[in-house]
């Protein structure tokens with residue numbers, strides 16, 4: 001089925017090669033089209049336009065998964081920070097960008113002012129600079145490791161077995 005939403009279209013494939021973790025409510029995917037291993041996107045499976053209309057179980061699972069994702073990304077080589085952004089302009093399906101800011105990114109012109117990283121500039125500059133078609137090898141080879149890191153998440157996820165969702 002084709003919808004007018006590119007995220008809903010992507011989530012229609014439960015075996016997407018970009019998916020790191022998927023529950024009945026929340027999906028954690030690797031971002032395609034950029035050579036930046038660890039750049040993840042977290043979103044509710046349901047088409048929800050903003051965080052204000054998540055239900056309680058989506059809200060809770062999204063927050064817990066976000067925390068674990070940040071912890072995991074910070075464990076990747078050279079990552080000093082994780083920027084979290086949500087725009088919903090081009091793709092109006094709630095999704096959070098978890099963008100790994102590496103130490104090397106600070107070396108680009110205009111990325112530091114008085115020794116302080118310029119987050120929005122860094123995000124914009126490096127998203128364009130690292131853009132590639134498809135899924136680069138460095139990302140493709142990281143996804144299985146990320147899947148392993150998130151496999152255990154499902155087993156202590158309160159929205160599965162112990163808490164009935166009805």
Ligand SMILES: [Zn+2]
Nearest residue numbers: 005008047093
């Ligand atoms: Zn959607």
